[in-house]
Amino acid sequence: MNGRTCVDTAPLDEILTRYPASEAALIQVLQDVHRAYHYLPCDVLVKVAEALEVPLAKVFSVGTFYKAFSLVPQGRTIVRVCTGTACHIRGADRLIEEFERELKIKPGETTADMGFTVKTVNCVGACAMAPVVIVGETYHGGAEPAKVAKYIAEKEADHEN
């Protein structure tokens, strides 16, 4: 709740300079906030409501409606393992197991160092490449459990930069 955590508002201030103070900008602002903070912190939502002159209840409504938004802190990189039909048949389960083993978290959880959050998704529209794993913004088609450690290491290198 308000005041529970104090997040740095500098990224938000920068985001707000790019949009008009209007309800029409709400989703774009929330997307940028999500990208900057990796979730929607509640005190940031309060400030967004004030800046765009949108009732806080509306901001919360939109923030909880879309699956792309999270209200709890998430890792810097989101790993999405597709469990749609095609990917399921081609071994999504074994990929999930491998991520669990490597990162020591279950789908829906975040690593203690806030590096990774693992999620499952239902078909990302790339069934021809099944099974598909998306690490951050990188799509890995024909993903193999043996390469999971490599997928993670590549991102970890990015985190360090």
Added chain:
Amino acid sequence: MVTLTIDGRVAKVPAGATVLDAARAIGVRIPTLCQHEALEPWGGCRLCLVDVTKKEWRGWQKMVVSCMFPAEDGLAVATATERVVATRKVVLDLLLARCPDTPLVQRLAHEHGIERTSYQPNPEPTDCVLCGLCTRVCDSIGVSAIATVDRGAGKEVAPPFHQPPPDCIGCLACAEVCPTDCIPYQTSDSARSIWGKTFTMVRCPHCGRAHITREQAAFYAGRGGVPESYFETCDACKRTQMAKTFTSLSAVR
């Protein structure tokens, strides 16, 4: 005026009226859940479905929500075709699955021959039918303290962060408009609470009745540019005072 037929009967209504208005004007009953005369139609519950057609549509007809569809000249409306009844039943069956213990939903379902839902009943029964009347009435007074939260089966009406809503003025309009009375509140001479927020009541200086919250008085004053003290006197006492003024005025004359 526009002229249309509803279940074969002729209805004449002013332009701008909806099919539902026209049906009500001639006493044809169409079930509704999310419609309220004081609010803009929303078309959310889908209970008020009807079939419409026109001569020039050559047998083609479409199902529309009567609370939003405008009455037009030459429109032929059928409120109980087989597919309308079947679709309405699906809506009620689903509502009964969501709200298995809610008397209003049970009654509507019963009227359509449904005693028990054919779906898996909600393991966490709720009385909220998600008609959106509460959030829309709150929007219409210009407050918007509550809204729907989450999506799909988990969707509910709630204040932001599920905390006492900072914007709420405690007017109780949401609770009063709720068709299933599922918004709890408490009100007495000294305090009122709703959505987990507690309000202090303003007492009328003349009759002592606690008739409005401090926040309501402040909100109405801010909106109307009238001093807050104007709202301290209750409507009944305002009328009495007005009557007295008029009587003394005519006595002078």
